[in-house]
Each structure stands twice: as structure tokens, then as C-alpha cells.
Amino acid sequence: MELNLSISNISKAYNSKKALNNCSFTFERGNIYCIVGPNGSGKSTLLRISALLEDADRGKVIYQKGSEPLNNSMELRRRITLVFPKGGLFNATVFKNCAYGLNLRRKNKGYIKEKVEETLGDVGLIHKMEQNALTLSSGEAQRLALSRAIVLEPDVLFLDEPTASLDPGSVIIIEKIIDILKKKRHMTIIMATHNMFQVQRLADKVIFLYNGEIIEAADVNKFFDSPDDERTLKFINGEMIY
Amino acid sequence: MGLPPVVVGLIFYLILSRSGPLGFVGILYTPWAMVIVQTALATPIIAALSHSSIIGIDDIVRKSAITLGATSSQAAVKVIAEARYGIMAAIIAGFGRAIAEVGAILIVGGNIAGYTRVMTTTIALETDKGNFELAIALGVVLIIIALCVNIILHWVQKRGVTV
């Protein structure tokens, strides 16, 4: 299904402190978007709101099938999914964690087994299938969290710092998986990250959030070579003073 | 949570006695009255302990379930399932509370031999009569049961603690 996402004039405050201020953007299908910005700039908040896990105070999150707007139904929510930076794994085996979403979708047992094993193989957890998920190392846990989402083949995948606790080898493996999801499945992938090298390796487009505002949104090359806003340049060069 | 059992027994006595509002049911001095008063004593304990183990589950678990496609009731089931060991511990704690009860069940049960007389009330009565052998023997049995309950409780709580 062709699922297009745009956000329009999103604002959100927590305890009267602004986390997002009037953010608008249209995400094109089949691209990887990297959201960057300092700690507390609103990246995770933007992801949660776009993934329909939280309501904005003002503004709209609009999902469209072609040009036809979709309302916030279960059917829509089952075509998008978000991976949290940490936590949220269930006190059950790795296999059961990965199979959870497919079970909710009432897929048949054979399909689930095949699909889960394939996905756990991709993220390098096949040999841990029977281990309790809460006993995994933080990197393994992060890979399981990712596998739980991609096994569902969503149209839009939100990733919040998906490689934050991974070793260099695992980072490359996960980046390859993300790239394949884009190329083979035409998924729209929207991810927050602090790793500028990762942004250069993966992103089609980069969004720079600063104090809850989208300061810059550009193709990856333009973003790093000739950003429009001087704050973007400072941020990239690590010269930003907060 | 900490209702004084004797007072609860007294309240149920007044409700169930012949002139009380539910006197017509005629269950005072029957095992039913004892079951009801025990339920009234154990339920708050089980509810309070279950509640605290459920709110101890990080909200990110619920959010994860939702984003993986759960309805809000399916997500609630998942959160309760995550608290399962705490809930089991709560039920065992409630059971431990019930087997130790004397005052409340004495009042509503009447301690009728072969009918509403239980281990704890027998111990109280026999001690009163100076019949220590029987009281001590029953006391030992009761302690063994309580010990078993505690061992199970400990085991359940240990299983619940992961990482």
C-alpha cells in the first residue's frame, strides 16, 4: 500500500515547556530520513507523535493512501511502527517477543515461525531464540526491538536511535538491514540518530531539529556541504553552544 | 489494606445475624460466612499488591504493544501478563493471610466442631482448655503450611525478578 505521511504545524508542550514548535514536513515514500539535533531538541517526541503514539497539542499528522486521507484506524496503525531506543521488551523468549505483532495480526503458525526465524537470522539473534528477552545484553535487546518491528513489514518505520548501544560490526549489519528495507520494500524510514557518519551512510534527507523547531531539511549532500542555516553548520561541526 | 480482622468479623456478624440486613439468608455460623469474611479480608491485600506490581511495569511496555499493533485492551492484557509474577505473589500473600486468620472466622463461624471449626480456632480453643498436645500438634502443622506458602512466595518473587 502506498502510504504517505505529512505533519502540519505540530506543537507539543510538556508541563508548559515546549518540546515541539510548529513543525511541518512531508515525508516521501521509500526514503530514509534522519532526524538530528541536540539532546532534548524534540526528536523522540516528533517520532512518537508521527507514529500516532501520542497526540500533539496543535497541528495534524496526516497519513494518506495516494491522495486519500486515512483516519486513525487500527488498519492504519498496523501499517506503521516505532522502535524505542530502549526498553519495552516483554518478559518472554526472544522468539515470542519477535512473534508478538504477527500473533496480533492472526497470521498462521507456520508463517510466523518462518518469518520470525528469518528476521532473527537477519539481526543475528537466531541462536538466542529461546533466551528470555530481559536477559539480553543492551545491544542484543536493541536488535530484538528492531526485529520485532521489521518482521511486520510496515510501510512507515520509525527508529529512535536504533544503533545507540551497538558495537561497530552490529551497526553496519543494522544499517544494511535498514538500507535493504528501503530498497526492496520501499519502506519510508524515519530515524533519530546522533551519529553523523551514519547519517551520511544512510540518509536520503536530513532534518535538523533545534529547540523543537525544524531549522533545516535538505538532501543529505546539501545538508553537509552547504546548509542554509548557520546553526546547522555549527551543529555539524560540533561547535554549537547550548 | 490493613483492616483489623476482628472488626471486619464483627461487621459481617452484624450484617449476617438474624436481625441484620442479610439475616434472612441464614448463613451465619456456616462455612459460607467464613468464606465471605475471608474473601473480604484477603481481597484488599491481593488488590493492593497486584496494583503495585502492575503500575511497576514501565509504560514503554504498553506503548510497545500498541505500536506493534495491539488494541488498548490487548495492550492492557500484555501489561498484566508482564506483572504476572507479582500478581501470583499477591495471591499467595492473600492465601497466607487467610490461613492465619482466627478472630473474624471465630465470630462469624461460631467454631462449631466438625463444621466451622478450623485449625486456628481449634488451637485457640484447646489452648484455652489446657489441652496443649493437640494445640501444639496443630500449631506445627499450621507452621509447616505457612512455611510452604512462604517458600512458594519466595520462589515466585525470584522468578519475577529478571536481569
Ligand SMILES: Nc1ncnc2c1ncn2[C@@H]1O[C@H](COP(=O)(O)OP(=O)(O)OP(=O)(O)O)[C@@H](O)[C@H]1O
Ligand atoms: N513525557 C515527557 N514529560 C515531560 N517532558 C518531556 C516528556 N517527553 C519529552 N519531554 C521533554 O521534551 C523535550 C524533548 O524531548 P525529546 O525526548 O523529544 O528529545 P530528543 O531530541 O529525543 O533528545 P535525545 O537526543 O536526548 O534523545 C525535552 O526537553 C524533554 O525533557
Ligand SMILES: [Mg+2]
Ligand atoms: Mg530521544
